Amino acid sequence: MENQEIRHRIRLVVAYDGTNYCGWQVQPNGVSIQAVLQEAIEDLVREKVNVTGASRTDSGVHALGQVVIFDTTKNIPPEQYARALNQRLPRDIVVQSSEEVSMDFHPRYTTVEKTYEYRILNRRIPLPCERMYSYFVPRKLDVEKMREAAKLFVGEHDFTDFSSQRRNTVTTVRTIYECSLQKEGDIITLRIRGNGFLYNMVRIIMGMLLKVGCGQKTAEDIEQAFAHPQGRAAAPTAPACGLTLVEIKYPEEL
Amino acid sequence: MENQEIRHRIRLVVAYDGTNYCGWQVQPNGVSIQAVLQEAIEDLVREKVNVTGASRTDSGVHALGQVVIFDTTKNIPPEQYARALNQRLPRDIVVQSSEEVSMDFHPRYTTVEKTYEYRILNRRIPLPCERMYSYFVPRKLDVEKMREAAKLFVGEHDFTDFSSQRRNTVTTVRTIYECSLQKEGDIITLRIRGNGFLYNMVRIIMGMLLKVGCGQKTAEDIEQAFAHPQGRAAAPTAPACGLTLVEIKYPEEL
Numbered sequence: 001m002e003n004q005e006i007r008h009r010i011r012l013v014v015a016y017d018g019t020n021y022c023g024w025q026v027q028p029n030g031v032s033i034q035a036v037l038q039e040a041i042e043d044l045v046r047e048k049v050n051v052t053g054a055s056r057t058d059s060g061v062h063a064l065g066q067v068v069i070f071d072t073t074k075n076i077p078p079e080q081y082a083r084a085l086n087q088r089l090p091r092d093i094v095v096q097s098s099e100e101v102s103m104d105f106h107p108r109y110t111t112v113e114k115t116y117e118y119r120i121l122n123r124r125i126p127l128p129c130e131r132m133y134s135y136f137v138p139r140k141l142d143v144e145k146m147r148e149a150a151k152l153f154v155g156e157h158d159f160t161d162f163s164s165q166r167r168n169t170v171t172t173v174r175t176i177y178e179c180s181l182q183k184e185g186d187i188i189t190l191r192i193r194g195n196g197f198l199y200n201m202v203r204i205i206m207g208m209l210l211k212v213g214c215g216q217k218t219a220e221d222i223e224q225a226f227a228h229p230q231g232r233a234a235a236p237t238a239p240a241c242g243l244t245l246v247e248i249k250y251p252e253e254l
Numbered sequence: 255m256e257n258q259e260i261r262h263r264i265r266l267v268v269a270y271d272g273t274n275y276c277g278w279q280v281q282p283n284g285v286s287i288q289a290v291l292q293e294a295i296e297d298l299v300r301e302k303v304n305v306t307g308a309s310r311t312d313s314g315v316h317a318l319g320q321v322v323i324f325d326t327t328k329n330i331p332p333e334q335y336a337r338a339l340n341q342r343l344p345r346d347i348v349v350q351s352s353e354e355v356s357m358d359f360h361p362r363y364t365t366v367e368k369t370y371e372y373r374i375l376n377r378r379i380p381l382p383c384e385r386m387y388s389y390f391v392p393r394k395l396d397v398e399k400m401r402e403a404a405k406l407f408v409g410e411h412d413f414t415d416f417s418s419q420r421r422n423t424v425t426t427v428r429t430i431y432e433c434s435l436q437k438e439g440d441i442i443t444l445r446i447r448g449n450g451f452l453y454n455m456v457r458i459i460m461g462m463l464l465k466v467g468c469g470q471k472t473a474e475d476i477e478q479a480f481a482h483p484q485g486r487a488a489a490p491t492a493p494a495c496g497l498t499l500v501e502i503k504y505p506e507e508l
Binding site: 015060086129133 | 269316387
C-alpha cells in the first residue's frame with residue numbers, strides 16, 4: 001500500500017495594513033499580501049501551498065478580519081500557526097487566529113456576512129497620522145442627511161450602479177443588513193454589513209453618501225439608481241485608504 | 255538712509271507623523287522634521303531662516319500641536335503660510351495654522367502648559383494599522399490600579415526619577431495638572447498635562463504605570479521616587495511610537 005498523506009485545511013484570520021501592498025491578489029508588479037503570506041507559510045511548512053482569501057481587497061485597503069485558507073500535509077497543531085507565521089511576517093501583516101477546518105470549507109463561496117468600515121477625516125486641514133487610514137474631506141458635510149440616506153441601502157437591492165465594473169457574478173442583487181454612520185470628533189465612520197459586496201461597492205456607496213453630505217445628491221438619486229440601473233457607477237469611488245474589511249462570517253458562526 | 259527691513263516673526267502650529275524622521279531636531283544622520291520644515295519655508299520666502307520648535311520630540315514621537323517660529327523679511331499675509339507651506343511639505347508634516355507674533359515671543363521659554371497623550375494597544379495579538387501609533391502590550395493590565403496610580407502624578411513634584419538623563423535644566427520640579435487614563439476597546443490612552451516635562455518624562459511615567467498595571471510596582475514606588483529621588487529612572491522608558499505632543503499653550507491663551 002502506498003503512503004497516504006493526510007491533508008489538513010487551515011483557516012487563518014488575518015489583519016493587515018494595505019498601504020504598502022498592491023492589494024490582496026498576486027499582481028505582475030507590486031508586492032501582494034497573498035504573496036507575502038504564501039512565502040511565510042511555505043517557509044514554515046516546507047512545501048508548496050496555495051493561499052486563498054475570502055476577499056480580494058484593492059491596493060491601500062486594510063483588513064482586520066480577512067479569512068484565508070491553505071492546505072498542508074504537515075502535522076503542526078493548528079492553533080500554533082498564528083504565532084509561527086507572525087514570527088515570519090512583516091509587522092503590517094498579522095495573523096489573528098488559526099484553526100483547522102473541514103476540507104469542504106471554501107472562504108469565498110460559503111461567506112454569509114461581511115462587515116466593512118469606511119473612515120472619513122472631516123476637518124479643514126489634514127492630520128498626518130490619519131493619512132493612510134481615512135479619506136480626508138475638507139468640505140462641510142451634513143451628517144444628518146448622510147445618516148438618513150445610509151438607511152436607504154439597507155435591504156435587498158440591485159447594486160449594479162453601486163459597482164464600478166461588471167464581474168462574472170451571477171447576480172447584482174445583494175442584501176445589506178446594516179448601513180450606519182457614526183461621528184466622533186473629526187472622524188465619520190460608515191459601517192456596512194451585508195451578505196456580499198460587488199466590486200468597489202462600499203467605496204461607491206461612500207462616494208454617494210459624500211455627495212449627499214455636500215448637497216450634490218439626494219435620497220431620490222439613490223432610489224432612482226436602485227429602480228432604474230444605468231449600468232454605470234452612480235457616484236465617484238471613494239479612495240481605498242479609508243476602507244477596512246472588518247469581519248467575515250460563515251454559516252456555522254451565525 | 256539705509257534700507258531698513260522689517261522682520262516678521264511667524265508662529266506655526268505643526269502636526270506630524272514622527273515615524274519616518276530622526277526626531278524634531280537636525281541630526282548628523284537621518285532626516286529631521288525641523289530640516290524638512292526649514293527647507294519648505296526657505297523655498298517659500300527665498301531667504302535663509304532659523305526654525306525653532308517648542309519641543310524637541312524624539313524619533314518616532316508624533317505631534318498634533320508642535321509650535322514653531324521663524325523670522326522673515328517677506329510680506330506674506332501670515333495666515334497664508336499654512337496653505338503655502340503644506341503645498342511644499344510631505345504628507346506626514348502638515349501646518350495646521352500660521353499667524354504673526356511679536357518679536358519677543360519664544361516658543362520654548364514662554365510655554366505655560368503642554369499636553370501629551372500616550373496610546374497603548376492592549377490585546378493578545380498586535381494590529382497592523384496601530385503599529386506606528388501605539389505601544390503593543392499583550393499582558394493583562396489592571397487599568398483601575400493604573401488609574402489610581404496616575405492620580406499620584408498630579409501636583410508639584412520633583413520628577414528627577416521620571417527623566418532618563420540630567421539635562422541643563424534649572425530645576426527638576428514640575429507641576430502636573432492632569433494625568434488620566436481612558437480605555438476604549440483595546441486602546442488605553444494616557445493624557446497628561448503640565449507646566450513642563452523633563453526629557454523622556456511622559457514615557458517613563460507611562461513605563462511606571464505599565465509596571466503598576468501588571469503588579470510589578472505599586473503606588474508606594476511612585477511616592478518613594480518623589481520623596482527620595484535616586485537619580486535614575488524609576489521605570490523603563492515606554493517606546494516613542496505611542497507618544498503624541500497634543501497641544502502647547504502660552505500665557506495669552508490661558
